[in-house]
Amino acid sequence: MRRIPRRTSKDQPVYEAVTRxxxxxxxSEYQxxxxxxxxGRWFWAYTIEIENRGSETVQLISRRWLITDALNRTEEVAGPGVIGEQPRLKPQEAFRYTxxxxxxxxxxxxxxAYQMLTDDGEVFDVEIPAFSLHLPEARRVVN
Known part of the structure; x- marks a missing residue:
């Protein structure tokens, strides 16, 4: 597993993790x-791209989020798929959603983490890297 911070053309950090x-x-972008x-309401949009660079077809079955605020309160959110979909990715395919x-x-x-299922019936977790939700004028770091 590796994490690679990058920047978009808008100078936004791109958080990346690789699992299998x-x-x-x-x-992420403040809205x-x-x-x-x-x-007392702040809202962020986030865009995620899942790319299959592996050699086997996988399907995203479920997701589990840990959302932590500035007071270190953490909420867990879990459920099937993402945005109502359970995308199936062949090698070299990608799926993007916001x-x-x-x-x-x-x-x-x-x-x-995303829970993935291979065509052979194996279930495994894929890391969603930690990413910051900070105002544009704030320093951009993961808590």
């Missing part, structure tokens, strides 16, 4: 139009 040839890349700091996360503090982090 499955690459997970994440970019001021969906946030209301006076009401979702969102509200917080009651101005910063936090997310991390987690």
């Amino acid at each position: 040839g499955i690459v997970v890349r994440v970019v 001021s139009n969906h946030s209301d700091p006076l009401e 979702s969102g996360c509200p917080l009651t503090t101005a910063s936090g982090e997310m991390r987690g």
Whole structure:
């Protein structure tokens, strides 16, 4: 497993983890139009790309998120698939989706895992790298 921080053209960090040839890349972006700091609501969108660089076909069965806010409160969110889908990825295929996360503090982090299933019936976890949820003017680091 390896993690590689990169930057997008907007100078946003790209968080990456590789597990068994499955690459997970994440970019997050603060959504001021969906946030209301006076009401204690901050919202981030995140885009995830899952790329199968391995030699076997896999299907994303479920997800498990750990969402931690600036007060170190952690919420676990788990369920089948992502955005209502359970994508099946052949070698060299990728799947990308965008979702969102509200917080009651101005910063936090997310991390987690996808449960994958091979065509041979083997189940294994793929790391979703920890990524920062910080305001654009804040220093961009994982808590």
